[in-house]
Each structure stands twice: as C-alpha cells, then as structure tokens.
Amino acid sequence: MSDPLPPTAVPAAPPRAPGFDTRQIHAGATPDPVHGSRIPPIHLTAGYVFDSPQQAADRFSGDVDGFSYTRLGNPTSADVERRLADLDGGTDAILLSSGAAAVTVALLALLGAGDHLVTTRRLYQGTVNLFTENFARCGIEVEFVDDPDDPADWARRIRPTTRALFCEPVPNPTNEIVDIAALAEIAHSRGIPLVVDNTLATPYLLRPLEWGADVVVHSASKFLTGQGAALSGVVVTGDRFDWGARPELFPHLTSPALSLRGRSFVQVHGRGALAAYAREVVAGRLGATVSPFHAFLLRQGLETLSLRMQRHSLSALAVARWLDAHPAVLSVDHPGLRRHPHHALAQRYLPAGQASVFTVTLAGGAAAAAATIGALQVFSHMTHIGDVRSLVLHPASTTHGLLDPDAQRELGIHPGTLRLSVGLEDPADLIADLATALDAAASTGASGIPAAAALADLVPLTEEISA
Numbered sequence: 001m002s003d004p005l006p007p008t009a010v011p012a013a014p015p016r017a018p019g020f021d022t023r024q025i026h027a028g029a030t031p032d033p034v035h036g037s038r039i040p041p042i043h044l045t046a047g048y049v050f051d052s053p054q055q056a057a058d059r060f061s062g063d064v065d066g067f068s069y070t071r072l073g074n075p076t077s078a079d080v081e082r083r084l085a086d087l088d089g090g091t092d093a094i095l096l097s098s099g100a101a102a103v104t105v106a107l108l109a110l111l112g113a114g115d116h117l118v119t120t121r122r123l124y125q126g127t128v129n130l131f132t133e134n135f136a137r138c139g140i141e142v143e144f145v146d147d148p149d150d151p152a153d154w155a156r157r158i159r160p161t162t163r164a165l166f167c168e169p170v171p172n173p174t175n176e177i178v179d180i181a182a183l184a185e186i187a188h189s190r191g192i193p194l195v196v197d198n199t200l201a202t203p204y205l206l207r208p209l210e211w212g213a214d215v216v217v218h219s220a221s222k223f224l225t226g227q228g229a230a231l232s233g234v235v236v237t238g239d240r241f242d243w244g245a246r247p248e249l250f251p252h253l254t255s256p257a258l259s260l261r262g263r264s265f266v267q268v269h270g271r272g273a274l275a276a277y278a279r280e281v282v283a284g285r286l287g288a289t290v291s292p293f294h295a296f297l298l299r300q301g302l303e304t305l306s307l308r309m310q311r312h313s314l315s316a317l318a319v320a321r322w323l324d325a326h327p328a329v330l331s332v333d334h335p336g337l338r339r340h341p342h343h344a345l346a347q348r349y350l351p352a353g354q355a356s357v358f359t360v361t362l363a364g365g366a367a368a369a370a371a372t373i374g375a376l377q378v379f380s381h382m383t384h385i386g387d388v389r390s391l392v393l394h395p396a397s398t399t400h401g402l403l404d405p406d407a408q409r410e411l412g413i414h415p416g417t418l419r420l421s422v423g424l425e426d427p428a429d430l431i432a433d434l435a436t437a438l439d440a441a442a443s444t445g446a447s448g449i450p451a452a453a454a455l456a457d458l459v460p461l462t463e464e465i466s467a
C-alpha cells in the first residue's frame with residue numbers, strides 16, 4: 001500500500017490527451033496567418049514563389065523545409081496529413097489522389113521486383129487485380145493464403161523474399177474480421193511489417209497501429225470524406241518498426257540514396273524512413289497527387305467522423321437485424337449479428353460499432369436481387385461505399401464480375417447477394433424502402449422458393465451460419 005499523501009499536497013492533474021472528437025476538429029490545423037481565416041485556406045496552386053536562388057536550392061536539396069511544387073507537398077494537404085496521422089495514432093501520413101493510389105504507394109515503398117507479398121483474397125477487388133495483373137508484370141509475387149482465419153497459413157507462406165503481410169481488417173464487403181494482432185506478431189517474428197487497408201472501419205472504429213500493424217492505408221473517398229463527392233487516399237505510418245534492423249530486407253532504405261546525397265533513408269529519417277521514402281521517391285514520382293480542393297473536402301469531412309461512424313454503425317445494425325428476420329433473406333453478413341462467424345472478433349476489434357457496409361443474400365437469387373434493386377427508392381444503385389447516402393450494388397455482376405462462380409462463392413458472393421452501404425438517412429425510412437422493394441420483388445415471383453441450383457450453391461453458407 002502506498003503512503004497516504006500529506007494533507008497539504010494536492011495531486012497534480014495527470015496530463016490528459018485530448019479525445020478523438022476534439023482531435024478530429026483541431027489536430028493539425030494552422031489558422032491562416034495572413035487574414036486570420038478560422039478555416040485554413042485552400043492553397044490551389046501548382047508552385048510556390050522562392051525568395052532567393054539560395055532558398056530555391058535549399059528547398060530542392062531538402063535541407064530546408066518548405067514547399068516547392070504541389071506534387072511534392074501542399075499546405076492544405078499537409079494540414080490534413082497531420083490530422084490523419086494524429087487520428088490513427090501514427091507519426092506520418094501521406095495524402096494521395098485515391099485509395100488505390102494509397103495501396104500502390106504503400107506497397108511499392110516496400111516491394112520491388114523479386115519480392116514477395118502474402119495476403120488474402122478477402123480484399124477490395126481492385127486491389128486483387130492490382131496484385132495479380134500490375135504487380136505480377138513488375139516481378140512482384142503476391143501469394144494468397146487459403147484460409148485467412150488460420151494464422152498458421154499466413155506463417156507458412158513467408159519466404160526469405162517476403163517483405164510484408166497485407167490484409168483488410170474489415171474486408172469489403174463480407175466482414176470476415178481479421179485477427180490483426182496475431183498477424184502482426186507473425187510478421188514481426190520474421191522481421192517484416194504488417195500493412196493493412198482500414199477503409200471500412202476508419203480510425204474512429206479501429207486504429208490498427210495500436211494492435212501492432214506498421215502501415216495503414218485508407219481510401220478517404222469513403223467514410224473519411226463522407227460526402228461521396230471527392231476521391232482521395234492516405235498512407236499512415238507509425239514509429240515502431242525498425243527499417244534498419246535487417247538491412248538485407250529493405251536495402252533501398254538502408255543503402256546510400258541519390259536523393260539524400262549518399263546517406264540512407266534510415267540514417268536520415270530513422271523509423272520515419274519508410275514514410276520519407278514513400279513520399280519522396282514513390283508518391284512524388286508516380287504523381288498520384290491529391291487535389292488541394294479534395295484535401296479540403298476531406299478535412300471538412302473528418303470534423304464529423306466520429307458522429308457519422310456512430311450513426312452509420314447503429315443504423316446498419318438495425319437494418320441488418322431487420323433483414324436477418326425477413327423471410328426472403330437467406331443470410332446477412334453483418335459482424336454485429338451474433339451468428340456471424342466473425343462476431344467474436346468484431347466484439348474484440350470493433351466494440352464501438354461495425355461501420356455500415358455488409359451483404360445480404362436473397363433466397364430468390366439473381367432475379368430477386370435485380371428486382372429489389374429496381375424497386376429501391378432511397379438507396380442509390382451505384383458503386384461506392386461510406387457515403388451519407390445509402391447505396392446498393394449487386395457484386396456478382398459488378399465488383400466481382402471477373403471471378404467465376406466458384407471463386408465468387410468462396411468469397412461469400414452469391415447470385416442473390418446485394419452489398420449495402422447504409423447511410424445517414426432515418427433508419428426507419430431505409431427499412432421501409434427495403435420492405436417495399438422486397439415485397440415488389442416477391443410480387444414478380446422473384447423472391448419465392450429459390451431454384452434448386454441456387455439452393456445447392458448456398459448450402460455451405462447456411463451450414464456455416466447455423467454452426
């Protein structure tokens with residue numbers, strides 16, 4: 001037992017870090033020093049005037065901080081980068097033109113020809129295509145685990161040339177939550193980093209760096225901006241991974257670099273080496289630069305992120321529960337539902353809410369799915385997620401349309417599957433819209449007894465759910 005305090009001593013209040021709601025509004029913002037605008041201005045400019053030839057030379061050499069050209073940095077984007085790094089608990093953030101650019105930049109900062117990446121097929125399909133077509137042509141080998149739920153499967157695939165593990169902690173669209181703490185442990189035991197795409201959860205619901213991930217990417221086009229108006233993406237890094245610990249793994253970070261006049265990124269930037277390399281050597285050269293206007297829209301969106309994610313999560317769970325009890329519905333893959341196979345992992349990793357993208361599979365198959373989409377009024381039929389508006393899409397014929405039926409089924413995509421992204425409308429209106437649309441589908445005969453073939457397709461799915 002500790003000694004009682006002497007009666008005159010008043011314990012100092014412990015230093016308190018501001019909460020998420022405060023930081024999403026204030027972190028990183030620098031009010032305009034010229035006019036005092038409370039909202040920092042949109043610096044819509046290609047370049048920046050140099051005061052002198054010496055200043056120009058210093059900025060080019062990187063010896064002095066400052067902006068020279070917007071492809072390499074912009075004050076509006078820099079504000080938002082500071083806020084995003086703060087919200088994710090990271091040390092650096094690089095804002096890019098899209099989520100696809102963020103995935104590409106993060107991974108090309110780690111991997112080159114001859115390197116190997118271990119991942120899962122439970123990914124955004126654009127990322128799968130990036131891996132199997134573009135990366136393959138560049139000599140980067142990507143290997144997919146058979147059972148993403150089995151950490152031993154991931155561990156078994158790691159080879160001497162493996163440079164990272166990659167996953168989506170909340171996979172789009174079927175929500176098989178990944179045990180990222182287990183994956184981080186496996187990666188670190190082999191000296192490599194864990195990279196995750198956290199688009200569906202956002203830093204409000206899940207901060208992967210706190211669970212051991214080393215690099216986080218987001219499509220900011222989705223919940224982070226929230227309005228469905230502008231694309232952008234971000235790479236966030238922490239400072240726990242030592243890029244120089246095994247110099248043979250990341251020689252581009254540990255050997256002399258031309259742009260650093262013979263010093264290495266690790267010598268100059270320490271644990272910030274990967275972020276500096278990603279910004280200067282990869283993003284700056286590939287040119288996937290975010291528009292300062294889109295950065296501004298992202299910053300405006302971030303200021304209400306927590307409120308929106310709470311409401312998205314509550315509404316989506318209400319809609320999922322309602323659908324789960326509907327006779328035309330075979331299954332709902334929302335991880336907040338008790339019978340979802342990843343419910344326990346969702347409780348561990350997403351206690352504040354499970355966001356709002358999930359799939360619902362209709363007993364009537366493709367015909368029921370089409371009739372339902374056709375009858376929905378409040379839901380917009382489009383590809384996009386994380387919008388204030390509710391959205392619906394038929395994955396089997398769109399996002400997953402390049403896959404054969406077996407590959408689709410393995411990913412939980414069936415002919416009757418719809419992907420929903422539940423927005424911020426009144427949830428009662430969303431449920432009423434779905435009720436009317438499912439009735440309309442039934443009246444066309446589409447949602448009755450499923451065809452024998454469709455039923456056979458779904459047996460493994462229903463068995464899994466009732467287990």
Ligand SMILES: *Cc1c(COP(=O)(O)O)cnc(C)c1O
Pocket residue numbers: 098099100101103124126127168172197199200219220221222231232233385
């Ligand atoms: C949308 C999305 C992307 C791609 O982002 P864009 O901003 O559309 O380029 C990447 N990963 C996930 C999980 C996504 O949902």
